[in-house]
Amino acid sequence: MATDDCLHNNSLMISGTRAAYIHIPFCRRRCYYCDFPVAVVGDGGGRLNREQAMRRYAESLCREIVLTAREFPATGLDTVFFGGGTPSLLPIEALDAILATLDRSFAITENAEISIEIDPGTFDLAQLKSYQQLGINRYSLGVQAFQDDLLAQIGRTHRYDDINRAIAQLRQAGIDNFSLDLISGLPNQTLAQWENTLENALRVSPPHLSCYDLIIEAGTAFERQAEAGKLPLPPEETAADMYRLTQQRLTQAGYEHYEISNYALPGYQCRHNRVYWENQPYYGFGMGATSFLGGKRVTRPRTRREYYAWVETLNHRENDLNRVWERDPHDQLLETLMLGLRLQQGVNLDAIAQQFGSDKAKRIIDVLTPYRQQNWVDLAPQNGQQWGRLRLSDPEGLLVSNTILTQLFHAFTEEMR
Ligand code: SF4
Structure with missing residues (x-):
């Protein structure tokens, strides 16, 4: 079942x-x-x-x-x-x-x-x-x-x-x-x-x-x-x-x-x-390409010889689990933030609260408070929504995106321990 x-x-x-x-x-x-x-x-x-x-x-x-x-x-x-x-x-x-x-x-x-x-x-x-x-x-x-x-x-x-x-x-x-x-x-x-x-x-x-x-x-x-x-x-x-x-x-x-x-x-x-x-699924074909299907990312071998051999075993993909990354909710949340914050439109915190829980949306806001005070992160209210849309300011917030994403990564990884 x-x-x-x-x-x-x-x-x-x-x-x-x-x-x-x-x-x-x-x-x-x-x-x-x-x-x-x-x-x-x-x-x-x-x-x-x-x-x-x-x-x-x-x-x-x-x-x-x-x-x-x-x-x-x-x-x-x-x-x-x-x-x-x-x-x-x-x-x-x-x-x-x-x-x-x-x-x-x-x-x-x-x-x-x-x-x-x-x-x-x-x-x-x-x-x-x-x-x-x-x-x-x-x-x-x-x-x-x-x-x-x-x-x-x-x-x-x-x-x-x-x-x-x-x-x-x-x-x-x-x-x-x-x-x-x-x-x-x-x-x-x-x-x-x-x-x-x-x-x-x-x-x-x-x-x-x-x-x-x-x-x-x-x-x-x-x-x-x-x-x-x-x-x-x-x-x-x-x-x-x-x-x-x-x-x-x-x-x-x-x-x-x-x-x-x-x-x-x-x-x-x-x-x-x-x-x-936007962290949507996609096919990836060819040497070294990554696909994202059914919640799993699969990376193909990086040399032609290995890739040709891998294609021949495709009917037995379960043999290749070492290249498959199953994503738990923790990974999914971090991916959504890391990818979404690259975009000018940022990420919708209400959607995050719905998918991962309100406690996660609150934690994100707490972690980013010092950056909001420096005007590197902007939280824009959205009509009829509780949390709003979070984005990095342009260009100063985007310039320090690595620092901001690292903070989020550490905060949620700590929480997992
Ligand atoms: S070797 Fe040069 S041309 Fe080829 S993929 Fe890399 S950057 Fe592009």
Whole structure:
């Protein structure tokens, strides 16, 4: 009986799954700051072998999609996101096969948002037109910086001219829904250079901008350089000034700062990423991808060999429990706070009180009182609601989001002991 209930609950949650992330792990080389699961394929000869490897990968991916649809069926995908890696390296036929498999398995809706990450120097106009024919309607261009010396220092393969060519091609193809990805806080980057990057970006009038602050991840070339004292990162206060400058320039230019690192003109927020931040279920396919289905997060193996072997065992997923994280209510509460507080709209404390209990809502308010006094946290009353909506102030609250989230994490983890 308990098992039946459990299955019933799972299928209810899964039938609401309307988003799919597809990981395309191939890159020409590994950037010095990147810890993503990628397979480096170079940019010189051996093109045939490369294409063969990518087709082999796409086959496994399609098999994973088909087997997953049997186990976790759903109808009506609203968002599909091809991320990487560098999805623009994938042959069109492979992309076509993946989309067709997704459509057969889950029925992509007519108005679905279908996004792809593309890198300057890895596509041309004909390729963009093929993407459009496949129904891809949102493009995320990995610009990162507009200065050749900075691009070289972070290990990117493209340069300023490639960025300009890529943007001209997007325009030529008539694509108006695109985003530019930028990174601040790079080694040797000055505030003036960051300002120049923002100006270059604004000149293009992209409907969406993602502005990330560099994080030194474990196992990267940058981590090794930092440990050896050879990574001249900007001082913390300069990095904070970059964040403030971004917020000021982009909001003045009419962008909504709808998420801690994301800005959009009205109507251009990324629907797919909102699914993550709102802690909704989603499919994840491909090497290293994470899915969130039936209340469980599952992360796939991070090398191709292990991933191929894992796909073959999909009919026996129970063998793979070490990669499954079941979330108890404590985890769910922390996830809801950590993801929701990234959003400008913040989190609805009444919904939290309803799901986790009023004592939790009260505890959150108590923990955050000192931050409310500093105007880093705002609690806005909502009509007819008891608790209201909690959000971080922009930009100062968002700048110290790590500190605030750490306090919440400690408070609730202590409570569990
Ligand atoms: S292109 Fe993107 S995914 Fe590939 S190595 Fe560079 S940062 Fe990582």
